[in-house]
Amino acid sequence: MSARENILKAIAMNQPKLAELPVIDIGSTIHYEDSYAQFRTVLESIGGKVELISDLTVLKDQLISDRLNGKFVVNTIETLGEVDQKAAFLSAFELEKVEKGYVQGTVGVAENGAVWIYESQMINRLVPFICQHLILVIEKKNIVDNLHQAYEKIDVSKEGFGVFIAGPSKTADIEQSLVIGAHGARSATIYVIE
Amino acid sequence: MAVKHAELAEKFIADEPRTNWHDETLWFVREKRDKAAHGLPEWEQLREWGSQIKNNTLSNLSNYLKEFEEKATANGIKVHWASDAQEHNEIIHKIIQKHGIQKIVKSKSMLTEECHLNEFLQHKGIEVVDTDLGERIVQFRKEPPSHIVLPAIHLKKEDVSATFHEHLQTEKGNNDPQYLTEAARQHLRNKFVESQLAITGVNFAIAETGGFVVCTNEGNADMGAHTAPVHIACMGFEKLIPKAAHLSVFLRLLARSATGQPITTYSSHFNKPRSNQEMHLVIVDNGRSKQLGREDFRNSLKCIRCAACFNTCPVYRRSGGHSYHTAVAGPIGSILNPNLDMKANADLPFASTLCGSCTNVCPVKINIHEQLWKWRQVIVAEGYVATSKKISMLGMRFVFSNPKIYRLIGKTGRGIMHLFPFMINNKLNVWFKQREMPEAPKDSFRDWYLKNRKN
Numbered sequence: 001m002s003a004r005e006n007i008l009k010a011i012a013m014n015q016p017k018l019a020e021l022p023v024i025d026i027g028s029t030i031h032y033e034d035s036y037a038q039f040r041t042v043l044e045s046i047g048g049k050v051e052l053i054s055d056l057t058v059l060k061d062q063l064i065s066d067r068l069n070g071k072f073v074v075n076t077i078e079t080l081g082e083v084d085q086k087a088a089f090l091s092a093f094e095l096e097k098v099e100k101g102y103v104q105g106t107v108g109v110a111e112n113g114a115v116w117i118y119e120s121q122m123i124n125r126l127v128p129f130i131c132q133h134l135i136l137v138i139e140k141k142n143i144v145d146n147l148h149q150a151y152e153k154i155d156v157s158k159e160g161f162g163v164f165i166a167g168p169s170k171t172a173d174i175e176q177s178l179v180i181g182a183h184g185a186r187s188a189t190i191y192v193i194e
Numbered sequence: 195m196a197v198k199h200a201e202l203a204e205k206f207i208a209d210e211p212r213t214n215w216h217d218e219t220l221w222f223v224r225e226k227r228d229k230a231a232h233g234l235p236e237w238e239q240l241r242e243w244g245s246q247i248k249n250n251t252l253s254n255l256s257n258y259l260k261e262f263e264e265k266a267t268a269n270g271i272k273v274h275w276a277s278d279a280q281e282h283n284e285i286i287h288k289i290i291q292k293h294g295i296q297k298i299v300k301s302k303s304m305l306t307e308e309c310h311l312n313e314f315l316q317h318k319g320i321e322v323v324d325t326d327l328g329e330r331i332v333q334f335r336k337e338p339p340s341h342i343v344l345p346a347i348h349l350k351k352e353d354v355s356a357t358f359h360e361h362l363q364t365e366k367g368n369n370d371p372q373y374l375t376e377a378a379r380q381h382l383r384n385k386f387v388e389s390q391l392a393i394t395g396v397n398f399a400i401a402e403t404g405g406f407v408v409c410t411n412e413g414n415a416d417m418g419a420h421t422a423p424v425h426i427a428c429m430g431f432e433k434l435i436p437k438a439a440h441l442s443v444f445l446r447l448l449a450r451s452a453t454g455q456p457i458t459t460y461s462s463h464f465n466k467p468r469s470n471q472e473m474h475l476v477i478v479d480n481g482r483s484k485q486l487g488r489e490d491f492r493n494s495l496k497c498i499r500c501a502a503c504f505n506t507c508p509v510y511r512r513s514g515g516h517s518y519h520t521a522v523a524g525p526i527g528s529i530l531n532p533n534l535d536m537k538a539n540a541d542l543p544f545a546s547t548l549c550g551s552c553t554n555v556c557p558v559k560i561n562i563h564e565q566l567w568k569w570r571q572v573i574v575a576e577g578y579v580a581t582s583k584k585i586s587m588l589g590m591r592f593v594f595s596n597p598k599i600y601r602l603i604g605k606t607g608r609g610i611m612h613l614f615p616f617m618i619n620n621k622l623n624v625w626f627k628q629r630e631m632p633e634a635p636k637d638s639f640r641d642w643y644l645k646n647r648k649n
Contacts, residue, residue, distance in 0.1 A: 004275040007431070007479045012256040014487030019253040021436065022246040024443065029236050042456055092387040092421035111234075111446075112456035125420040125468055129413045129460070147442040147457075156438045157403035160269075160466035164445075166457050169413040173328035173344065175351045176219055177371040182327060183382060184413025184460070 026148045035110035035143045036192065043113035047180045048167035049189040052140075056080060059102070059137065059191055066100060075102040076123045077137060087124045095124065101131030101185075105165075108143040108190070109150045114164040115190060116154050125161050129169075134185035136165070139193050199545040203513035206348075207628075216348065217511040223344075224505040226454025227555065234446070243443045245559035248496035251434055252486065258401040258434050259477070265404025266475060269466045274476045279309035282478045286311065286393070286426055289474060290320060293424060295390045299382075301408070301415035302326040303395030304342050304499060305428050305478060307521035308534075311393075322393070323385045325414040327378050334361045340515025342522055343452050343501040348514050382414070392418030396429035396475075397498070398444055402437045405465035406475065409448065409458040416462055425467065426474040430482055432495040444498060447557035451500040485533045490568045494529045496558040501526075503552035503562055509545050518542060525552035529565040532573065540578035543569035601640065608634040 001009075032038040040050040053059070056079055063081050066073045074084045074095075080102055087095070103122060105115035115136050122128055128136075144150050156162055169184030180186065207213045231237045251258060263273045276282035282305075290298070298315075300306065300322050312322050312333075324333045328345035332338065334357045339345030346354070351369040358364040364377045394415045399406040406427060408415045419425045435444065449455040467473035486492050504510045504524035515523040520531045520539060528542035543566045552562040573579060574587075593600050610617055611634035618631050625631070637645070 002275070003277045003281055003479075006277055007275055007477070007483060008256050008259060010479070010483035011259065011431070011486060014483055014492075015255050016253050016489075016492065019246070019249040021250045022243050024243055024439070028239065030234055046455065046459075092389075092417075096383060096387050109457075114457050114461070125416075129416040129420065147446050148439075151439050151442045156400075156441070156463050157405055157465050160464075160468060162463045162465075163416070164457065164461040166459050166461075169411070169459055171327045171375060171412050172453075173326070173331065173346055174354050174371040174374055175349075176222070176344070176347075177351070179372050179375040181379065182375060182412035182414070183325070183379060183386070183417050 024148065026152070029146050029148050030111060031145045032110050035145050036140055038110040038145075039108055039113060039143050039192075042111065043167060043190060046113055046167040047170060047178075047188075048113060049187065051189060051191050052194060053191055054194050056137075056193070059135070063102060071099045072097050073100040073102065074098050074123070074127050074131065076121060076127065077102050077104045080137075083123070085123065087127060090124065092126060092130065095126050095130045098127070098131040100133045100135060101127045102135045102137070103128050105136045105138040105190075106142065107150050107153050108138045108192070109145075109147055109164070110143055111146045112166055114147075114150075114166040116150060116162065116164050118154075119159040119161040128163070128165060129184045132186050134165070134168070134188045136188065136190045137193065138190065143192070198541045199513065199517050199519070200541070202517035202519060203545075206514040206517055207512065212350070213512060213514075215350070216514060219347065220505045220511045223453060224502070224555070227451055227502055227505065228454075230450035230454040230456065234450075240443060240447055241557055241559055244447050244498075244557055245496065247435060247440050247443060248558050249493070251436060252432070252492065252495055254436075255431065255434065255486070258436055259431060262399055262401040262404055262434060263477075265402070267404070269404045270473065271404065271467065272472070272474045274474060276476055276478045276480070278480045279478075282309045282428065282476055282480070283311050283314040285476050286428075287315065287318060287320075289424065289426060290315070290391065293390065295424065296320075297385070297389050298322045298391045298393065299325050299385055299389040299414075299418040299422070300393040301395065301410060301418060302329055302345070303393065303428055304522055305395060305430050306393065307339065308480065309428075309478070323382070325382050325385065325412075325418060326410070327375060327412060330378060330382065331357060334358075338516070338521065340523065341501060341504055342499055342524075343504075348516065383417075386414075386417040386421050389418055389422040391424045391426065392422040393426050393428065394419055396427050396433050397448070398441060399429055399434050399475075400436075400438050400441070401434055403465065405438075405463055406433075407441060407445075408462050408464065409445070409460065410462075411455075411459045413460050416460055419462075419464070420468070423470065424472045424474070425464075426476065427464070428476045428478065431477050431479060432482055432497070448498055448500055451502040451555065451557040481534045485530070488533065491529060491533065491565055493560055494526065494533075494562075494565060496560055497526050497530070498558060499526075500557055502555040502557065506551045506555050508547060508549065508551070513545070518545070525562045525566065526560070529560075529562060529569060532569050536573065536576060537578050540573045543567075543573060601638070604638050608636070608638070
């Protein structure tokens with residue numbers, strides 16, 4: 001018999017009698033009066049930055065000026081300007097030099113400051129991780145209170161990959177001293193459109 | 195028994211200031227966990243849901259695993275099954291050989307530690323670069339991690355500085371964590387961009403979707419997995435959960451219990467390989483199906499590896515992870531490891547005060563301290579305790595079941611402590627180590643009671 005059959009057989013023999021799944025009542029989980037304020041407070045406490053904007057003008061200007069100044073940026077958001085489709089074919093070696101990544105998020109989570117991003121919003125799976133500075137854009141109406149609500153709004157198996165990102169990359173592996181910028185983005189700024 | 199927790203702990207506590215630092219630092223992490231948990235009114239409800247979901251998973255595991263395999267395969271993931279550590283390592287080695295891979299990066303996976311994958315590959319002349327900062331530090335030092343979430347928590351920044359000076363040519367004596375982390379960032383980014391294979395662990399695998407989730411703060415799992423043309427994810431079969439919606443419960447519990455963060459920086463959901471990428475998933479048993487059959491111990495398989503039980507444990511905090519001489523230390527390790535090798539790990543269930551704090555903080559409600567106590571009984575019954583302990587236990591049984599002898603010994607003992615204290619306060623008495631002996635009372639409680647009842 002193969003390892004597979006052996007393992008499955010041993011498990012079937014040894015597993016206890018069926019225990020029911022709990023009913024998860026989302027109504028009983030935490031809600032905030034102002035979910036944006038909570039989102040902002042949490043993100044700032046974990047090293048992220050939050051900017052509330054009324055439209056995309058600021059970001060569009062920023063992208064233009066980044067490009068004019070010769071900064072290596074990857075924009076994946078159509079409404080901001082030209083999308084860098086070429087990122088799909090760039091190697092990690094090339095992407096390692098990306099100064100800034102502009103990425104659209106789907107949902108923001110007030111309780112933990114996380115933003116959900118689908119693979120299609122990244123163009124290349126590496127972009128939100130490998131860029132030195134990450135710019136995320138979400139709409140205020142897409143901020144939910146907690147993770148249960150977030151999973152109701154997204155479909156984790158819709159695409160090949162998806163991620164919740166909460167703030168910049170960090171570590172405390174040396175004497176528990178918090179250092180921002182471990183391997184991933186050194187900063188994460190989340191622009192929330194009103 | 196080759197090594198004993200007490201002997202190894204003795205080495206650790208020889209440096210008292212460092213022991214105190216270790217103790218206080220982990221307690222600080224425990225306090226952060228409390229703050230995060232108390233921030234959610236539904237915390238206890240969440241623990242209950244987490245526990246019930248895991249109970250259901252274990253009770254229907256064979257079906258969930260088949261469902262998971264079917265969905266993952268349909269997603270383009272190659273699923274492998276390994277009965278033990280050897281098979282796990284061989285599967286990975288075969289993939290490496292097939293592609294002629296030389297550059298390997300690995301993010302944190304306690305399973306690969308349990309299987310001693312790095313050593314196995316090293317014997318075949320293959321080098322693996324651990325990319326979690328803490329793991330890279332201990333790898334340079336040729337040490338195992340001492341904590342499953344904070345691998346280098348036994349080290350001070352001076353140690354890291356010396357290690358990096360030797361291996362990464364950082365400035366001698368520069369102990370700034372910011373500077374040292376930056377050096378590791380540069381060093382490891384070079385490793386990521388040239389990697390041909392990324393090995394990662396799995397935090398949760400979802401039966402319903404065939405996908406899996408990997409959580410990190412540093413982003414090292416993603417840097418590797420999205421670069422390398424081949425990704426191998428390794429998981430013990432107990433990492434399964436039934437539905438994607440259950441991720442909300444576990445991701446809310448995991449980081450809060452581990453470090454007091456509301457969520458890890460990156461919670462990556464892998465469903466399919468990217469185009470031209472090969473994605474493998476190795477499902478490992480290695481004693482788990484046997485543990486599933488042990489009624490008293492099966493729910494240790496509910497563990498989500500948050501290490502809250504480590505941080506709260508008075509014994510772990512004061513003895514360090516290396517004294518547990520296993521990949522998973524701490525209270526949870528002490529109930530998992532006797533199943534893997536009862537003889538070699540017979541000391542571990544005794545490395546506890548049975549205070550129960552581990553059980554109280556466990557996000558999936560594993561009755562850890564009760565299992566520690568039950569393992570002690572199994573280990574004694576199987577004859578895996580030292581003869582001295584067995585004899586003294588038999589002696590105590592005799593004394594405690596004979597009241598007259600008990601009273602006589604009590605009286606003699608009190609007399610000796612009054613008249614000849616040096617007979618107790620000496621090096622031969624292990625209870626005197628690092629401790630003052632108490633003043634012996636004049637009377638026993640029984641004497642006092644008999645006297646006072648008459649009044």
